[in-house]
Amino acid sequence: MVVALDGFLDAGNAGAIACRHLAAEGSGVGVGAGGGVVVATFDVDQLHDYRARRPPMSFVRDHYEAYDAPRLVVRLLHDTGGTPYLLLHGPEPDTRWEAFCRGVLEVIERFSVTLVVGMGSVPMAVPHTRPIAITHHANNPELLTGTSPWRGELRIPSSAQALLELRLGEWGxxxxxxxxxxxxxxxxxxxxxxxxxxxEQVELAARLTIDLSDLGILAEEREEEIARYLAANSEVGDVVAALEQQYDAFARAEESGSSLLAEDQPLPTGEEIGQQFEQFLAGLERPDETGGGA
Known part of the structure; x- marks a missing residue:
């Protein structure tokens, strides 16, 4: 079963986009459609804080319509080779995390799920011009497919998805x-x-075959938009170049086994980064002023 919850661990909407792609590819319908057969649902009214995350709806001239109710569901999908798998997706529960974990356990045992694979994304001070780094984690060390870039213990805010992985390990x-x-x-x-x-990581871990060609096209289009904006805004390019220097210094240090604290690397101040990135986002949202597309 593949798991990706919207909210806390979804920088760049990476998990949500991945779920939409899986739902489309796994049911043979167009991208963006909610495909597959829904085999389990959660009572969102018991899990969702509507005032903190208000669902969108439409007001048409003189009346309300098209309310987008939040849904937390499990879908039955198939990969390109016909292998069945489950997809759990929707908004992260705001309350009753332990009850949510027990509900997922019921689904796992009812459908004889042998492996749960989670997806998430976090914002990091890394440049978009370098490979996407991935943190691997598991409740069984034998499942790990990569080396963690972290050393020692990190105290981080928890999430329902992280708690689920922890509890599943305790439950075997x-x-x-x-x-x-x-x-x-x-x-x-x-x-x-x-x-x-x-x-790509899900394919390897779950031994699934997923057609990623459409998603690759979307990724290339976004990269082209970013490149056009950087070409027209050299000051933002300078900030990205500084991040590239920092990234490369860390990579060299890792390869040589030396300290990760690189010397003599010019880095922008926090205020400079904040100002330039605000301009960067504003430029992508106003393509007519920069020549790029949002």
């Missing part, structure tokens, strides 16, 4: 996951390149 069920590192100046935009990287 294997679960692993992948977190993509999204450039923090792109975290508020759709970033399908991170979705593509996540699904």
């Amino acid at each position: 069920h294997d679960a692993l996951g992948f977190v993509a590192h999204v450039p923090h100046y792109l975290a508020q935009l759709d970033y399908p390149r991170a979705s593509h990287a996540l699904l």
Whole structure:
């Protein structure tokens, strides 16, 4: 079963985009459609804080219509080779995390799920011109398919998805996951390149075959938009270049086994980064002024 919850671990909407792609490809319908057979649903009224995350709806001239009710569902999908798998997706529960985990356990046991694979993404101070880094994690070390870039213990805010992996391990069920590192100046935009990287990992871990060609096209189009904007705004390009220097210094240090604290690397101040990234996002949202497309 593949798991991706909207909300906390979804920088660049990477998980949400990946889920839409899986739903489309796994049911043979067009991209963006909600495909597959829904085999389980959660009572969202018991899990969702409507005032904190108000669902959108339409007001047409003189009346309300088209209310987009939040849905947390499990779908039955098939990969390109016909292998069946489940997809759990929807908004992260705001309350009753333990009850949510027990509900997922019921689904796992009812459908004899042998492996749970999670997807997530976080904003990081990395440039978009370098490969997408992935953090691998699992409740069973034998499941790990890559080396973690982290050393020691990190105290982080929890999430329902992280708690689910922890609880499943306590209950004797294997679960692993992948977190993509999204450039923090792109975290508020759709970033399908991170979705593509996540699904590549899902393919390997779950032994699925997924057609990623359409997603690859979306990723290339977004990269072209970013490149056009950088070409027209050299000051933002300078900030990205500084991040590239930092990234490369860390990579060299990792390869040589030396300290990750690189010397004599010119980096912008936090205020400079904030100002330039605000301009960057504003430029992508106003393509007519920069010549790029949002």
